[in-house]
Structure formats: C-alpha cells, structure tokens
Amino acid sequence: MTDDTPKTPRKRQARGEKRIAELLDAAAEVFAEEGFKGASTNAIAARAGASPGTLYQFFRNKEAIAEALVARYVERLREAHGEAFDIEVSKLPLDEMLDRMLDPLIAFDRANPGFYVLLSDPHVSPELAGAKRPAQKLMLERIDRILEARAPGLTAEERGLTAEMAVHLFRGVLPMIMAAEEDELPRVSAETKRALRAYIAPIIGED
Amino acid sequence: MTDDTPKTPRKRQARGEKRIAELLDAAAEVFAEEGFKGASTNAIAARAGASPGTLYQFFRNKEAIAEALVARYVERLREAHGEAFDIEVSKLPLDEMLDRMLDPLIAFDRANPGFYVLLSDPHVSPELAGAKRPAQKLMLERIDRILEARAPGLTAEERGLTAEMAVHLFRGVLPMIMAAEEDELPRVSAETKRALRAYIAPIIGED
C-alpha cells in the first residue's frame, strides 16, 4: 500500500479551473450560435481569450468540451430539478403544482440559453447524446412518481406516456419562452401552464 | 423586339430533372443525418451516385441545395396544408376538426422524415431560414382564420398567441410522432389530439 497522495501532486488548480470555466463559457456561446458541428475549437479558444494549445491542455478534443459543458449544465440543472420535481409538489393544488414545477424550469432555461440549444441538437456524437440521457430519464422518472402520487389509478404505461407527452409539450413551447421579451414572459408562461394544466387535469381527475 | 424563344434553347431536361431529384433525395438524407453544417456536398453527390462536378452543374452552392430541398418540401406540404387548414374544417365539431387538421400533417411528417429535421435546424443560413418563414407564416394565418371563424369573440392578439402556441405544442410532440412504431402511432396520435383539444376547447368556448 503506497501513499495515495503523491509526492508532487497537482499544483495550481485555481488558474486552471478559471481557464476551464472561461473556456466552457465561450463554448456555450459558440455552440449555441453555430451548433456542435459548426463550432470550431479555434473560435472557442479565441472567444475565451486563449490559444488553441491552451484549450487542448484542458480538453482532449472537441467532444470533451461539449461533454464538460453538458456536465456543468446538468449539475446546475439538478438544483432547479430539485425544486421542480420535489415529490411534495404532488400534494399541492394543480395550479400551484404547475407553478412550482414550471417556474424553476423556465427560469433555468432563460438563464442558460445555451443549454436547450445544445441539448436539443440532434447532431452531436453518440457519446454526448448518451451523456444527456440520464438527466432526461431522471426527469421522466420524477414526473412519473408525481403522477403516481396524484393519480394512483393510472397504469404504468399511462403514466409513462403522460410524462413523455408533458415533457415534449413543454419543450415545444420553449422556443417561445426563450424568444419572449421580459414583459411578454408572464403571458407566455401563463399560457404554457394553461396548456399543460388542460392536458393533465382530466388525467389526474381534476378540473 | 427580338424573339424571346432562343434559336438553340435548353435541350435535355428529362435527364437533368431526374438528376436534380436524385440529388435532392440524397441531400434530404444527408441533411437529416448530419445537419446542414455537417453535411458535405461531396457526400450528397456520392449518395446520389454523382460526382461533385455534376452536383455543381445544378446547384450554385451548398445553400442552394438546401433551398431547393425546402422548396420541394413546401410544395409537397401545400397539398397537406390544403386539407389541414381548409376553412371548411372550422364548421366541424372540434374532434373532427382536429382529425382533419392533424392527420394530414402527421402523415406528411412521417412520409418526409427529412422535412422536420431541416426545418427545425436552427443552424442554417439566414437566407434559408428566410425561405421557410413564408410557409410558417401562411400556416399561422390559416390557423388564425379558423380560430376567428370558430371564436369571433377573440381579439387578434389572443388568436395570434393561441395559433402560435398550438403550432409549438404540435411541434414539440413531433419527435414522439416520428419515433413511434406503426402500431404505437394511433396511441400517440390520439394523445396529441387530446392535448391540443384540451388546450383549445376552453378558448373557443367548447368543452
């Protein structure tokens, strides 16, 4: 058994971590503007004020950048999800429940414009597609559990379809949510909730 | 005034038209698989069994291929739209109206898998983005008119928002519709109609 703290361990991480964050910020912008294929690593490095060599000191390749970016998004999203999909919300009246679920998601998506672009870009590598799947699966499971708590009569299949439909309905409206000016947002947001409420209410036996 | 039918007019179009169709078929596949930026013109030519030179005999550049492809889709879609958004549907009961509107759209999207991929790819050139806008605008206007016929009490603003929401809700569910096996389709299709019905019914004062 040797000492697992090496004699000369990794040194300065403060500088490196900062660079990584800068590079990911730049990558988020370029990916959002150009898509995964359209984004060039040189452009990402340049926007971060770094050289290509520096970029490749921290990321194996272009895909690793996207992976790290997705990981960062997923981590940030976990908090929003924590609020949105807390099982406690299933005890609230439907309107309040939708507020509690959708408001954090809307806020997150608007605060992270690159997230939805990258996550919904179908032209990423299979590995990257795999990286975002667990997050989506987790979301579906949490919605499933909330549906189960609210409507125990539903079959597992019905719950699955309903959860998937709800997610897709929301995703469909996301472009409107993203494009809305600050003063239009309440209107769009309310309409989104109305739509989801109308869809879900008869399923969970509430009107 | 000279004769506007030239002495030696364009000759063989049968061969050329066929090649163009083949190239567009190939382009539809490659664009769908790789996206606009990811698709290479050489790959498109190769898949059509043609050489790059032949491709550039018919298309000025890569973007012109996408433009022609969109034009072809839009033309084909016009028929489906003709059915879907016939003002006559506004006289039908809501359920039948939704059948009449959504069934042709669903059939079209499933018959033309490349359509929705290309149309929803945000990383195309501005010119191409402009090419698809008229079709979308027309669709919104037709829905607007149907809403007006059914619910004369609505303000123009309310109709606009409702039409846009409805389109986005449908588009959100499209991935499910595209991914569904033939035997799952009726279930997904019915659920889509349920969702849209639930959203629209209270607006047009029907339940």
Place this chain on the structure above:
DNA sequence: ACTGAATACGAGTAAATGCTCGTATTTAAA
C-alpha cells in the same frame, strides 16, 4: 451523320478545421 448544348466526370485548389508540439512563463512547494 453532324453539331452543339446538356450532362457527366473526378482530379485538383484554396481555405478551414481539429489537433500537436516545441517552447516559454508562472507558481507552489522544497
């Protein structure tokens, strides 16, 4: 059969892209 335009080819070009590498600088620890 002859002509010329339409169609076809595919090697080739200039530019861009992902990524490397040799080298220089900064910094935490000895």
Place this chain on the structure above:
DNA sequence: TTTAAATACGAGCATTTACTCGTATTCAGT
C-alpha cells in the same frame, strides 16, 4: 533559491471541405 509541474502560447500539420475546371459523353434537332 531551486525545481518541477501547471499553464500558456501560436506556428504548423494532416485532413476535410466547398467548389472549379478541363475534358469526355450523351442526346435533340437538323
């Protein structure tokens, strides 16, 4: 102060890409 790893640079390489061009073949009309 010395040392060595971490960080940084940017010219450059190999590959890919959109697109060209010189040339060859197919056809419609005469």
